[in-house]
Amino acid sequence: MTKKHILPLIGALIFVQTKSFCQESTSIFNFLNLPNSSHVIGLGGKNISLVQDEIQTAAINPALLSNISDKSVGVNFMTYMQGCKAGGAAYAQTAGSRGTWGVYTQFVGYGSMKETDLAGEIMGDMKALDFCIGGQYSYMLTESLDRKSVV
Numbered sequence: 001m002t003k004k005h006i007l008p009l010i011g012a013l014i015f016v017q018t019k020s021f022c023q024e025s026t027s028i029f030n031f032l033n034l035p036n037s038s039h040v041i042g043l044g045g046k047n048i049s050l051v052q053d054e055i056q057t058a059a060i061n062p063a064l065l066s067n068i069s070d071k072s073v074g075v076n077f078m079t080y081m082q083g084c085k086a087g088g089a090a091y092a093q094t095a096g097s098r099g100t101w102g103v104y105t106q107f108v109g110y111g112s113m114k115e116t117d118l119a120g121e122i123m124g125d126m127k128a129l130d131f132c133i134g135g136q137y138s139y140m141l142t143e144s145l146d147r148k149s150v151v
Helices: 003-022 038-042 055-059 062-067
Strands: 072-079 085-095 099-116 122-139
Touching (some): 038 055, 055 062, 055 122
């Protein structure tokens, strides 16, 4: 190896080492991996392909948004373990004959926990909350794939 190849290699190794110390886990925004409704939990939570008029499934699989009825609204709230609470809201509206757009929110509140300083002394209580706002658009490529035209 020549000198011009060694410097970039050393730089890459330093970058990889520095990046590995910056994160505690392998991913961020883990609250988005939580199922957003009891219906989604019952269907398995992740890879949902069930085509039906249920607005909460569109946050997991945006392709399902095209089968949602016009001006649909959905609201959910769930209690998880140790006082964590999760919920969200969604709205969808058709745009033309094959398009549908939607917006949704998701939140997870982790409850109250002790706030401490670096020495471990309790300074009081604090609350943590993750919040997400998202937008989607789905376009049906052909009418033969539409659930409404099959029924």
